[in-house]
Amino acid sequence: MSLLEIKDLYVNVEEKEILKGIDLKINKGEVHVIMGPNGSGKSTTANAILNNPAYKKIKGSILFDGADITNLKTDEIARKGIFMSFQLPEEIPGITVSNFLRFAKNKITGKPIKIFEFKNELKKHMEELGIKPEYSERYLNVGFSGGEKKKNEILQLLTLNPKLAILDETDSGLDVDSVNIVSKGIEMFKNKENAILIITHNTKILHALKVDYVHVLVNGKIVKTGTGSLAQEIEETGYKSFK
């Protein structure tokens, strides 16, 4: 049984048809990449999996761990073990990174969180990602630079430890050092029991990660699926040959 299975998915955004029949299977232990030019429907795919109400499903279904999650609420999907790293993380004033993550972890696990243990774990992950300790007491993403927000997304990924991590353009707008740190964080997360879906329009992040499958998404359809070498090919020739 696949961890995630998308079947014949059609999605509209503001009445416009964006996804036109997507099929995708992701198994535990795998790293998948969806690549494609701007506007091809990459972020729509990610948002549709999390059932963002702004993205309307017209047809098709999504199964996770064998259960139909097509129409579950976003928080229910998150509690089943799907995490999405946002392209543009929201700023939430008034709640610190530390308090937010403790609250979220409690919601995800359904268990009380031991404060001391939690703080130590958070501190360890922050060190690993090169995030300054004082950031744990800052308001969530408020006044963070683009790179700091992306690192904070990976910090959340490591803290919440989902079964499936969807990384939406996590590498965009990052300098080389930050890409390396983010890649390291993803590498730390990865194990045999979970899976990763990377959404990107460039290949920077893929150099540091071992990729199992690459899907090329053009105009709302997956036009080609291959192994990691397909990313290499795209880096050299672009998407022209797929249009």
Next chain:
Amino acid sequence: MKTKLDEINRNVYNIKNKDDYEYKIKKGLTPEIIKEISKQKNDPEWMKEFRLKALETYNKLEMPTWGPDLSMLNMDEIATYVRPKSKMTGNWDDVPEDIKNTFDKLGIPEAEKKSLAGVGAQYDSEVVYHSMKNELISQGVIYTDMETAVREYPDIVKAHFMKCVPLTDHKFVALHGAVWSGGSFVYVPKGIKVEIPLQSYFRLNSPESGQFEHTLIIVDEGASLHFIEGCSAPKYNKVNLHAGCVELYVKDNAYLRYSTIENWSKNMLNLNTKRAIVGKNAKIDWVSGSFGSKISMLYPMSILNGEGARTEYTGISFAGKGQNLDTGFKVIHNNKNTSSLINSKSISKNGGTATYRALVRINEVAKGSKCNVNCESLMLDDISRSDTIPVNDIKTDDVEFSHEAKIGKISDKSIFYLMSRGLSEEDAKGMIVRGFADPISKELPIEYAAEMNNLINLELERKYRIKKGMSK
């Protein structure tokens, strides 16, 4: 933010005692009624004359022609004086059982034990309890009910009573002057620093009545004080009126912090007037949370009369269904190098209206002064309203002035972001609203910050109950 929120029980505010008074004046406003109130209160002659003069002024003044509609207020239907069955006491055990229970449930004596230097409690028109730590008494600090002050400190009272807020200010101030009853009087002598707060709590139990307490605080030169005011009332179907008056004198080099959490019931018209006169290098900080009432018109004011006088205002209002909260701040810069910092936030939901109405006047003499205004509004849905009506009257160029206003709606993107981390929609909204209010919570004493959090949760919960069709 607390990860686990306490069970909230609105009922604590809604406890309705039997309308069991010792004396309730006839409804309406006539010279005879005013004379009767004065007689009931054993006023000295000068106060009786003052009340009658105030009534004349009241009759001459027009209703305000701006702001929320007050046409539902009919003064002929309001009893302006209700004396509870209790004498003022300094011993909690002497307070009658039902009144004591109400305050017990509101946590009043509890708070006194824990974190207060003195407590006053008013029930309807009269103060039923007043006490203060002996240490402060020996330092010459006076904290008592206003009636005692009129009797025992007539010179100080005469020199200050309704001098900061004159009768002619507006119609409801004149009304207050005619029928005032209860309230607190505080005098902090020169150089005395009162380290722990004093608190007065005002409770209006009687339906179709008014509460008109008068608070007079004088912080003498170089002294300091933190004063906390709390108010609540149970819900009735008829209109209740609150038209209190707060006069604060902050003398040279003195400091006063005045915190209020107001949680009147939703049938209350809250037309309260608060004002401070601030001396040389003195400072007043206002912290104000407005949650209850049907209509509030509340604009605390600082008059910066001394050179280098300063003021800060931190306020939040939360307007729910059927509520029109018209609040804001007024500041007059009347001397050199004065400064003001204004931070206002409002939340409106479920059709509520929150308006920020403000005045900044910087007079020509006030060279080298600074004023920063920040106001932010958050609307939780499409049917609620938020307005910002600032008036800035700046008569000199030698000032630093900035005004920032933001009006926003709760963002679907933020909700989605938080829900993607496992938070329910309710949790997500609560987190955003509490986060919005956080800078204000931080300014409140801890018990009040917790109370404000509870009130916010209460307001949010009520909305969800309605949304889910479970509303009563």
